[in-house]
Amino acid sequence: MAADYGHEGQEQSFVSRHVGAALSQKKTLSELGLTARGGREAVVTGLVVDSREVTEGVLFAALPGTNVHGARFIPNALAAGANVILTDSEGAEAAAEAIAEYDPAMVVVSDPRQTLAFTAALWFGAQPANMIAVTGTNGKTSVASFARRIWQELGLQAINLGTTGVEGDWHAPLHHTTPEPITLHRALASAAQAGITHAAMEASSHGLEQRRLDGVTLKAAGFTNFTQDHLDYHATFEDYFAAKAGLFARVLPEDAAAVINIDDPRGVDMAAIAQARGQALYTVGRAEGADICLMGQRFNSTGQDIRVRMDGTVRQMHLNLIGGFQGENVLLAAGLVIACGADADEVFNVLPRLETVRGRMQLAATRDNGASVFVDYAHTPDAVETAITALRPHVMGRLVAIIGAGGDRDPGKRPLMGAAAAEHADLVIVTDDNPRSEDPATIRAAVMEGAPDALEIGDRAEAILRGIDALEAGDVLLICGKGHETGQTIGDTVYPFDDAEQASVAVAALDGKLA
Incomplete structure (x- = not known):
């Protein structure tokens, strides 16, 4: 049974079969940036969050879950050959009897989810050189897909990861919008090895709250909007916002870029977080002062014409997309691509070639x-x-x-x-x-x-x-x-x-x- 909830382990197993197994390797705890109790060293043969996937010598991550703590499965993992346990103090205490019997190396930290994310990044060791992430209640899939398609139109090898799986110049299925870290970094490493240089991923509030993206090296991050959703998981509306804000307050490096829709009332708050951390800020919206300003839209039965101003230059183009919000999504995606170094003229020139994302208008x-x-x-x-x-x-x-x-x-x-x-x-x-x-x-x-x-x-x-x-x-x-x-x-x-x-x-x- 999975250490947190079933899909995490099922997803890891599925991706390992269909995306490509992890590199055959061994690493020490110190090479993974980990310190075990008593300074004990150990060699790790793999990372696992599902006790059913344990093989000899792996590190088993016993994570705190929504309904059950992964420590419940530590005895099973140890019996199957795990020689390192990553957990928190609660997990170590809950499985004290089995730990005493098998005497594994114990990595006990206050935030094992975040530690697992960084460990997975070091274990797999590669990801596309140009990574972006987008968060918000609505529009994540469209923005990530549009960014990937813009890159492809510019002749770059690109993918997007999220609700619709991994799409683009390399494909794989996913069960979560933001996969757990082992699955995520296995996919990113496999994509990088396949020649993918650019990747856009969706950052869900669940994934951010559970530190799933913390090991990803981002060049830019985007914010679409913020409205009611997922209050079955987050205790309050502010908790939901705080989870999404973690993309800019914690995950995005200080020398990276934030691309924010300032038409949304909470976009101003996101922009303030980005500015406080010194991130380069690109604003998108209808507001006169937006860096990428949507000056006007005209609609017909096949799509829309949009008029855009950036850096003093006004451009007009036709988009084969239905719905005014799709124009906004396209411009946010364009901003993310430009923030990663693409030429603005080249980016705007390819926007008319974009097509509707499956299931989005x-x-x-x-x-x-x-x-x-x-x-x-x-x-x-x-x-x-x-x-x-x-x-x-x-x-x-x-x-x-x-x-x-x-x-x-x-x-x-x-x-x-x-x-x-x-x-x-x-x-x-x-x-x-x-x-x-x-x-x-x-x-x-x-x-x-x-x-x-x-x-x-x-x-x-x-x-x-x-x-x-x-x-x-x-x-x-x-x-x-x-x-x-x-x-x-x-x-x-x-x-x-x-x-x-x-x-x-x-x-x-x-x-x-x-x-």
């Missing part, structure tokens, strides 16, 4: 009457509002929105999501998202507290079919919530389900194109 299907269906990952109140209002300028007719909320996650946002959709869409359909262990009807009822006039259709495939059937010429359907996901979690089972695929099938059926 993605055109999924078009009816014979011209009505369009879009899929977006919007799963917070602000994201739902932003997605609908950003799509509105592209729509001549009605805007229909399908929304739902995930189970076992921040229940307080459910009625707020309903209210956001009800205020800005012409027709709202409330359906199931990923109910997980909760009663789907209870979740839908909470969403409908904010959207009492919405249609309630529990079956997501039926909701999509009926939403598309309601579309007339000039109308648009926006399917919110799951974006790029290819499964729907009901109970403990993940059933195959892809919003874009369902939309395509529904359009084909309604327009008589199914064979």
Whole structure:
């Protein structure tokens, strides 16, 4: 069983099989920057957070978890051959009996998660030379993907890591937006060995709180926005912000660059943190004084024209992207690439070549009457509002929105999501998202507290079919919530389900194109 929660260990095992096993090597504790109790030296043959993955001579990291401390699995790890235990004082005390029996080298620190991150960086020893990270409630995947694509258009070998796995000039699956350090650094080292020189990664609040990025050497970091989410994990809104602020206050080096969206009210706070640490600051936004200023946007059915000023030069270009916020995301990505040393003229010249990120305001299907269906990952109140209002300028007719909320996650946002959709869409359909262990009807009822006039259709495939059937010429359907996901979690089972695929099938059926 995993030392923290199951996915960490499962992910490490999966990546080690499919990304490429760690280099066959041995290192001493001192080479890994570690000091054991009593100054004891030991040779380490590998790093493990899952006791089921332990082999002879490895270092087992027994980490404090949300529900259980990894020390619970120290006896199993020692019995399987671990010769070094990394944990905190609580973990050492909890496993004192097994430790006394096997007498491993004990590395006991106040923050074993952070120590593991730095240790993993030293163990794998390589990462792409140009690393950036982006945090914020919404937009992380789009910004990281756009940055990677800009680099590729400039002729550089690049990847992005996050919600959609590892994409670009080298590929690998991931189970977390920000993977645990062993998985992360194994992937980064493998990418570097494959010739990847540039990488953009998403920095989730969970990953930052749990110190997963602390061993990554960043040249720049970006901030998109800050709205309600993940209050099932973070005790308060301020705790949630503090976790994200850790990217600039702790992880990003003082000689690196911070690229901040100052249109967001908390962007000013992030900028102050960056300035206090001496980081080079690039501001992005509509504000007159922004370093990269979005001066104007004009929308049509295929995308948008944007007018931008940077360093006194005004540029205008067409983006094949739907939604005003995508223009903002593109400029944040451009700022990150420029902050890493790219020429501004070259960066802006390639922006018209960018394409929609899968599951982010993605055109999924078009009816014979011209009505369009879009899929977006919007799963917070602000994201739902932003997605609908950003799509509105592209729509001549009605805007229909399908929304739902995930189970076992921040229940307080459910009625707020309903209210956001009800205020800005012409027709709202409330359906199931990923109910997980909760009663789907209870979740839908909470969403409908904010959207009492919405249609309630529990079956997501039926909701999509009926939403598309309601579309007339000039109308648009926006399917919110799951974006790029290819499964729907009901109970403990993940059933195959892809919003874009369902939309395509529904359009084909309604327009008589199914064979």
